[in-house]
Amino acid sequence: MSRPPAPLPSGLGRVFSTSRAMSAGATADRLRASDLHAPTSGVRSTRSDSQSVEAMARAYALVLPQPFVFSHHTAARIHGLPVPHPWDPSERLHVTRPSGTPLVVRAGVRSHRGLERRDTELVDSLAVTDPLETWADLGPELAEDDLLAIADALLARDLARPKDLERAAADRRTRGAVALRRCAMLARPGSASPWESKARYAFLTWGLPEPELNMDVLGPDGRWLARPDFLWRERRVVGEYDGDQHRTDRSQWQYERERRARLEDAGYTYVEMTSLSLVSQRHRHALRARLVRLLRE
Structure with missing residues (x-):
């Protein structure tokens, strides 16, 4: 059975430069041990340190000029x-560094x-x-x-x-x-998600009227019906972008069905869309054709 690595010098933290570790008494062999990760040259981190962008940035920050x-x-x-x-x-x-200073030349870095x-x-x-x-x-x-x-x-x-x-x-x-x-x-x-923004961008490039975003819709009796992602009030059209949670969460799916029924009973046309409606050419053309018919004809 292999022996566990010797303890690291105290106070190094989860990410540290090799120069600091060696100054504190760590050996080169210890810094090559399997319990440590090398995010970039001259830096080590514990294997338990998360591989997030923040963790990576902290590692590089120790050695960037x-x-x-x-x-x-x-x-x-x-x-x-x-x-x-x-x-x-x-x-x-x-x-990014000041103009006139050398660009950073290091693997894993794009310098500006x-x-x-x-x-x-x-x-x-x-x-x-x-x-x-x-x-x-x-x-x-x-x-x-x-x-x-x-x-x-x-x-x-x-x-x-x-x-x-x-x-x-x-x-x-x-x-x-x-x-x-x-x-x-x-x-x-008023846009509540990136995909809602991308959908609205598509509507505008198609020459459609700009929708109201996440605004309350009331029935003829003043009763609240819904707060759809997109509302073309004069044409009585609402649009909903459904992300994956609408498909995988049964209670969310049921709520959407009930909301759609309320809106349609009040005379609104309900237009459902997903990411496929924007990234698939066939689905995108179908969505465009339907919205043009509902909003411009």
């Missing part, structure tokens, strides 16, 4: 903004310059571009509907005002600036 902040996708994830894909530990961390032109803040001791700057930095990186989803989230969480979005978009002169300016005009605080 100052000054720097985490930016772009990395900052968006740390802020909890709705970037389109879930975190993957193989994803490179985005780091321009720190002196960006507003920054600390999130749980991690230096990051602030949410508004992060959104603007993503202008060249994301599709327009994904940029709109983040802009909506900034408004909904009171992290920005419409005029802040407009100013940040106007300040950018790089690729993606036109998309940022469009999204600044289209952003609304």
